[in-house]
Amino acid sequence: MSNSKGYFEWAEETFDIKRIFEKPEALKGIRVLDVSQVLIGPETASLLADFGAEVIKIEPPGMGELLRSVDLWSRFWKNNSVGVMWVQRNKYFFGLNLKHPKGKAIFYELVKRSDVIVENYVPGVMERLEISYKHLSEINPRLIYISISGFGQWGERWNWPSWDAAGQAASGASAVSGYEERIPMKLPYYPGDLLGGAAAFMTVLAALYHREKTGEGQYIDVTQAENLARHLSFIWSYVSKKREDWKRLGNRDASMVANAFKTKDGRIVTITAISNKHFEGLCKAMGKEELLEKYPDLVSRLKPGAREEIDNEIKSWVELLDGQEIIEKSAEFGFSAGIARNSVEVYEDYHFRDRGTVWMYNDPLFGEMVHAGNPIKMSETPARVKWTVHPVGYHNRYILKNILGFTDEEIKKLEEEKVIGYWVDFFGRTPPPDFDPEKDPLFRW
């Protein structure tokens, strides 16, 4: 039946992003309270929201979260930080004062009706606020509570403050990156946070699956430093066995034929050949089949002299071609080649738009908008981006009325008592200039 169609034709249809909104969401019915800020916690909660979880982001009224003050080159597009937009997908924004007794009471009511808590404050803060796992698991034993931190809830660094790059520095991730004779690289775009968020998301899903089978909730401890260390994988085994440190090798991969080279038109291309078949494809593309005869197996190609010879052959071949020509050759001969592209080249790549990786959509606040779509492409329950960041407290009324059954009068009183609140007129906080919240039904709910 279905086999009558060609594979790619079938795959196009199966994963067609135009049909995503007709399909179910895997996490529909799961409610998440996101009490985190900056990147790692917000990204964890956003990944859950990509797949349909109802995520309520709780911020202190007024200034809201810290990252709202931070943008790339402090440019603030349409009054907002694109850095914040990056990690605030599909959430409901609740401006709630957790230090006010009534604010805390509202929070506890939400906890009874929620499945997951995500927080990333310095360990100990949640306990002082009486909203740690110890407190909340008594209210809701089915609760899955994830605490994300620099170094963990326990151990000698338990109360150290941390940023992404502190995790990079502590984990060895920086010390193995860059060139031996230069300062180690502070890796860009905050991988301590974003790689950590991916793993944190995975553990929450594992806990949800466990709860389906057993009915029990649990506590999760994920850290920036340890997560990056896990990514170093076999490097630890190598270093301990050799009893000497790992050297920073620039772009050269020590374990396979893989390096970066400069093309005729001045681009940087990466060339990789892991298996024999890939290496054979590369040698054929270069017209250097004798290399395959000389180095017929992977092990022979890794030895010091061989690696230099092979890299030199690739270098002198790449120098004669333009970047795009190499990419065409990779398709023809079956080896791995990539160009170090800039952000416009990725943004304008229609293959990645087809895949929803460069996700173009119409945002209710910002209009025509882009998002980095979820990388987990699922055929039955695909991820989707519906909206990005909203101002502090934007969904206060929606949450209080829909989930907790508050009346207009009660909400007014909470506003007067400063239990709940909204954004202040300050950079990074206000809605886009052409947007009028007073006319918005969601805000006025």
Add this chain to the structure above:
Amino acid sequence: MEWHEFSKEYFEIEKAKLKSGPLEGIVVLDVSRASPAATFASALLAEMGAEVIKIEPPEGDELRKLTPFGEIYINDTGLPFLVEGRNKEFITLNLEKAEGRELFKRLAIHADAILESFEPGWMDSMGIGYRQIREINPGVIWVSFSAYGCFGRNAKKFSKVPDSNLFGIAMSSYMEANRELPEVGEPYNLPTAPGFWMATNLAGVYAAAGVVLALYYRTKSGKGQMIDITSVDSMIHVSPSIFWSHAHGEPLFVGVLPLDYAVFPYAYWKIKDGYVFASGFTDPNFRALITQLGAEELFEKYPNVFARIKLENQKVLYQELAEKFEQLTFADLTKRMLEWREQNREGVAVYMKVTTPKEVLEEDYWKERGDFRDVKVGEDTIKVIEPVWRLSKSPLKLKWLAKDVGEDNGFVYKKFLGLAGKDLEELKKEGLI
């Protein structure tokens, strides 16, 4: 009891050994070839307690041959495969032969998830792709790893291109961001990849997460599904640069290491005993940092984030602070930070030593957290990293490292297909296992 003592009890390492992982009872077939991404994904599923059966061709997965500088092999297996072969069972099966593919189908009936990295469309054309397997196993979760993916206008044209770490790093624009300031000269100001397998490992994490999510959805719906994973999709997701290009219609100016494009100070400096990360970018935090360094007069010159983020100002400030940093050790800096905290003064400066792998292995922090373990492999002992994400009720575990090619043939073929003794000898003779 303080929070760190209290919270530690949730995760007690000795008790964790007695608990079951979240994926106990789940069967995963990893039929990937030369794929670091799929190998990392199946290692994570195995840490979560799934029974992961790694299916290799009779001569072994070529990934076994990879090892840094061609130096260390244990039982003919290099370190990447050895370390990420953790908790898996190892069988052989020749998929080039029709009889081998029939055996694969019989195994696939028992699988909850199947991971593969062949050229998109190859398994389908051989009659053992997702479309065919779901006919005999409707709940199956199928993960396909590739470079350009199975859909999108270039998927077919580039289907022969294998995925790789550098490919994902380069094509996503991540590599473009990772380089030093233009004036330092080549090669340091050229796009640089991180020194570990960030793209393929990250793709592995997303893939493993996708499998767990699909399993969760299956408990509600009974339905399986297919998941398409690439390292470049993964890396684009962790790079904010396309937002910038959408908003401002130009490439994001990056490549300013050791400086940053969003926050300052947020950089590495040379200190007496190595390198340090230091940060303090909000006004109170900046004031805390420069006061601790004895340079409080700089605040008047750079009183807000807008003044500090300008690249020309960052460069000047970086140099001025560099003169302070190079006179200090990491211990000096932590002492000043702790004094500041004890005095309850406003603002937090964060410092962290840039630690090398060898230094990490000697630090008490990691020992107390139980992050590394010596594991016996044959006659050898090797230090490996444990699963580092802690779940209080259903912990992840490290049980063993990669075994020899086909070591579990007897066990797995008996358990799932009832084949033993003579049957296996026959299969071996025919070159099927």
